[in-house]
Amino acid sequence: MKDEKLKILKFPDPRLRTVAVKVDKFDKSLENLAKGMLALMYKENGIGLAASQVDKHIRLIAMDLSEERNEPMFFVNPEYKIVDNHSTDSYEEGCLSVPGFNETITRPDQIELSWQDLKGNHHNIVPTGLLTICIQHEMDHLEGKLMVDYISPLKRDRIRKKLSK
């Protein structure tokens, strides 16, 4: 992948509904894509970006939850397990693919997370705080799911109309 210009797909672009495939090659092109996604995410003032959003349908996520924007994280082939289905948290989420809209979404807040880094090394943690929410939002993208799927059809339609203009 050379200096290809990455562009963020916007809802209701049907390509956002693609289910991403697992990464099995931890090579330079994966690293380049990850870096390109991170740069784009910083430029657009996002805190997370899934490869699906730039029309690359592999299981890769870039994220930075720090105030200073200097703690980049990459998740390759992430998976999570819900530890407690009854424990949830509501958060006003935004999405670079649904610009200009924030919606309060309730998600499980007790999860176990595992992933690989850009070198293919395995990691697992019990995430806390915003990471718990953000990783679920980004992993939805890898499944072709968007935050607008959590809101009422009426609201979703209103957003679709506004963004289709």
Ligand code: NI
């Ligand atoms: Ni998003």
